[in-house]
Each structure stands twice: as C-alpha cells, then as structure tokens.
Amino acid sequence: MATDALLERRYRVLGRNSPLFYEKPINLVRGEGVWVYDADGRRYLDAYNNVPHVGHCHPRVVAALSRQAGILNTHTRYLHEGVVAYAERLTATFDPSLSMAMFTCTGSEANELALRMIRECSGGMGVIGTAHAYHGNSAAVIQLGSVFTPPEKRGPYVRTVPVMDPYRDRAGRSDDELATAYADDVKRAIDSFAAAGVRFAGLLFCTSFSSEGLPDLPAGFMAKALAHVHAAGGYFIADEVQSGFGRFGSHMWGYQKLGVVPDLVTLGKPMGNGHPLAGVIARRDLVESFTSANMYFNTFAGNPVSAAVGTAVLDVLRDERLPENAATVGKYTLERLAALGSRYELIGDVRGAGLFFAVELVRDRRAKTPAADAARRVVNLMRDRGVLISRIGPGDNILKIRPPMPFSTENADLLVETLDGVLRDLDPAGKPRTND
Numbered sequence: 001m002a003t004d005a006l007l008e009r010r011y012r013v014l015g016r017n018s019p020l021f022y023e024k025p026i027n028l029v030r031g032e033g034v035w036v037y038d039a040d041g042r043r044y045l046d047a048y049n050n051v052p053h054v055g056h057c058h059p060r061v062v063a064a065l066s067r068q069a070g071i072l073n074t075h076t077r078y079l080h081e082g083v084v085a086y087a088e089r090l091t092a093t094f095d096p097s098l099s100m101a102m103f104t105c106t107g108s109e110a111n112e113l114a115l116r117m118i119r120e121c122s123g124g125m126g127v128i129g130t131a132h133a134y135h136g137n138s139a140a141v142i143q144l145g146s147v148f149t150p151p152e153k154r155g156p157y158v159r160t161v162p163v164m165d166p167y168r169d170r171a172g173r174s175d176d177e178l179a180t181a182y183a184d185d186v187k188r189a190i191d192s193f194a195a196a197g198v199r200f201a202g203l204l205f206c207t208s209f210s211s212e213g214l215p216d217l218p219a220g221f222m223a224k225a226l227a228h229v230h231a232a233g234g235y236f237i238a239d240e241v242q243s244g245f246g247r248f249g250s251h252m253w254g255y256q257k258l259g260v261v262p263d264l265v266t267l268g269k270p271m272g273n274g275h276p277l278a279g280v281i282a283r284r285d286l287v288e289s290f291t292s293a294n295m296y297f298n299t300f301a302g303n304p305v306s307a308a309v310g311t312a313v314l315d316v317l318r319d320e321r322l323p324e325n326a327a328t329v330g331k332y333t334l335e336r337l338a339a340l341g342s343r344y345e346l347i348g349d350v351r352g353a354g355l356f357f358a359v360e361l362v363r364d365r366r367a368k369t370p371a372a373d374a375a376r377r378v379v380n381l382m383r384d385r386g387v388l389i390s391r392i393g394p395g396d397n398i399l400k401i402r403p404p405m406p407f408s409t410e411n412a413d414l415l416v417e418t419l420d421g422v423l424r425d426l427d428p429a430g431k432p433r434t435n436d
C-alpha cells in the first residue's frame with residue numbers, strides 16, 4: 001500500500017515517463033554489498049548494478065566520504081592534495097600516453113567534454129557511433145545515443161555503423177574476415193562524411209558495446225577500425241562508463257581487452273560507487289591543445305570529497321582483489337549460465353567476460369529471432385523471485401547481468417538457480433506454462 005501511494009506521488013511530481021524498472025517497481029530503502037532491501041524488508045540480490053561497484057554502501061567508501069565532507073569541500077579552483085593525488089593514482093592505471101585527467105560529475109558530461117575536445121583538436125565535426133548505443137543525455141551526446149534517438153534527430157554530424165552481432169553475422173567467416181567487414185563499416189561512415197563535405201572528428205564506442213548487446217567481437221576488429229579512424233585524422237574516444245574499473249577481471253579497462261590504446265577515455269558510474277564522479281582521461285597533447293583555446297571548469301567535478309571517494313574505491317578494488325574476484329567468479333558464472341543455455345531452447349547464446357554477461361533469448365534457435373516478450377517476462381519474474389537483472393540489445397531480448405564486483409560463487413548459484421526456475425515455468429516460446 002505504501003509503495004503504491006509512493007508510486008502515485010512519483011507519477012504526479014516526476015511524470016509517468018520518468019523511467020522505472022520492472023512492472024512492479026521496487027521501493028528500495030537500504031543496500032549492503034550485493035544486496036538491496038525494500039520497504040517491506042524483502043532482500044534482493046543485485047545482479048544488475050555497476051554503480052555500487054565495490055558493493056552497496058561500502059563502509060570504507062562511506063567513511064572516506066563523510067570524513068572529507070567534515071573537513072573541507074570546495075570547487076577545483078583551489079589547490080588540494082587529495083585531488084592531485086587521486087588524479088595521479090587514477091591516470092597511473094592507464095597506458096602511459098593517457099596521462100591527464102579532467103573531472104566531470106556524470107558520464108554524459110565526460111562524453112560531452114570528450115566530443116568538444118576531439119572536435120577542437122581535429123577541426124572537424126563528424127562523429128561515428130553505433131546504431132544502438134547510449135552515451136548520455138546532453139544535446140550533442142544524445143545524437144550519438146541512438147537507443148532513444150531516431151535517425152532524423154541525429155543531425156548532419158553523426159553517422160552510425162550497424163551493431164556488430166557475430167552471433168548472427170558470422171556466416172562461416174573467420175575472425176579476421178568478420179573483423180575486416182566490421183571495420184569496413186567504419187570506413188564507409190568516414191567516407192560518407194567526406195562525401196557530404198563534413199570534416200571527420202572521430203569515433204565514440206562503448207568498449208563493451210553494452211547497450212548493443214555485449215557482442216563477442218572478433219579479435220583485431222578495433223585495431224582495424226582505428227587504422228581507418230587515425231588515417232582520416234580522427235580520434236577514438238573509449239567510453240568506459242560501463243566496462244571500466246576491473247569489471248572484466250582480466251583488465252582494468254575495456255579498451256585493453258580490445259587490444260588498442262584510445263586517444264581519450266571517458267569514465268563514470270562505478271568511479272564514485274554512487275557519488276557523482278566521472279571524467280575524461282586523455283593524451284597530454286589533446287588536453288593541452290584543447291585547454292589552450294577553451295576554458296573547462298565544472299563547479300562540482302573532482303572536488304575534495306569526490307577525490308576521497310574515488311581514492312577509496314581504488315583502495316577497495318586493490319585490497320579486496322575485486323578484479324581477480326571478477327575473473328574467477330565471472331568464469332564460474334559464465335559456465336553455469338552456459339550450462340543453462342544447453343538445456344533451454346529459449347536461450348540462443350550466452351556470452352560475457354568477468355562480471356558482465358549477456359543471455360540472449362530467441363524464439364527460434366535457427367532463425368535467431370529475438371524473443372523480446374520472453375526477456376521482459378524473465379526480467380520481471382526474476383525480480384518477483386528476488387534477483388535483479390535487466391535487458392539490452394536492439395531486439396530488447398538479451399538478459400543483462402552485471403552485478404557489483406564482490407559477487408560470490410554463492411551469489412552466482414542463487415542467480416543461476418533462480419533463472420533456471422523462471423525458465424522452467426516458461427514454455428519454449430517463452431510463455432507461461434499452463435497447468436493442463
């Protein structure tokens with residue numbers, strides 16, 4: 001009753017189109033580690049959120065935040081040891097060429113700033129993204145975020161390449177052939193700018209292609225694509241908002257897994273474990289060239305409290321060996337999900353790395369027709385049974401599983417067994433089984 005009343009009040013003041021997860025929205029009041037609790041005291045396993053990266057309300061992050069909030073918080077036009085030390089510590093986790101940091105409060109702002117930088121440094125305006133990405137909500141960035149932006153709203157300075165989908169596109173091709181085909185799409189987009197008289201600025205890709213469905217990319221694709229980008233005088237912005245901070249276990253950053261070094265990297269969500277901390281890490285020459293001609297200042301970004309929080313997140317990642325945990329628990333979870341895949345017709349493909357998984361539901365394994373209704377049903381039934389996941393992909397049919405980093409094998413067992421129970425109650429078409 002209280003939750004229904006709160007929902008009505010929210011509709012009245014925030015509107016019905018302000019996004020809410022699940023057919024029965026959850027009224028969360030508390031979080032701890034990988035668990036969240038609703039107003040009735042019911043516990044849910046969080047297998048979706050990467051914002052509470054080192055765990056909901058991690059005590060070391062909370063302590064760092066409140067300690068610094070009790071000492072000093074200012075904007076960044078004063079010197080502060082903590083801010084400089086955090087920037088040094090953070091940039092040290094990147095390739096040596098990516099040596100400078102600029103702080104923002106959100107991933108959208110980070111991508112907006114990175115776009116401004118590549119446009120300034122290239123002298124061009126044309127930017128390439130994929131046909132089903134999300135990079136944020138600012139006026140420039142939303143034009144690339146084609147999840148919500150129809151082609152006619154992308155404007156003259158954006159081109160999109162089709163979503164890479166090796167599960168469907170493979171057609172007997174080798175990794176190298178498929179990588180070349182995908183890189184050719186990037187080349188075609190660059191050529192189309194030239195044909196329209198638009199100077200090329202660069203490419204913005206999420207390094208896990210998360211909204212696109214977490215495809216298992218053919219090795220070498222990004223190196224081939226970047227050869228075209230750099231030959232045309234453009235820059236590569238790697239969006240690590242979903243992939244970064246050790247999520248893949250094997251690497252701290254998603255671009256490392258792709259085997260390339262970007263010109264700029266954008267960060268967000270996990271960086272402050274829920275505190276609004278985000279930023280751009282970039283090559284020195286790009287930062288210097290941009291800032292010599294433009295002022296960048298952001299009142300709240302990278303303040304002393306944010307720096308204390310960001311430092312605590314890095315401390316916890318290191319001390320609790322969370323990237324290592326992502327590698328071992330991730331492998332275990334992927335194997336268990338793949339075993340489910342072999343038992344249910346509805347599951348067409350299971351893929352992922354570290355603690356980031358995609359379970360693709362299809363109506364027909366041969367035709368690989370996306371089973372969007374089934375995915376929606378599964379996500380809602382999982383929620384009813386106490387496990388939070390979501391869905392992604394152009395067909396809205398891919399279960400997205402991306403838990404906080406302290407996820408354990410016991411948590412993985414609960415996730416997989418709950419999913420098993422949900423799938424058991426659906427027929428091969430993904431509809432609820434009737435009792436007769």
Ligand SMILES: Cc1ncc(COP(=O)(O)O)c(C=O)c1O
Binds near residue numbers: 134
């Ligand atoms: C890949 C990616 N980039 C950027 C953003 C935007 O970040 P924010 O919501 O902090 O502005 C998001 C948010 O979902 C994202 O998933």
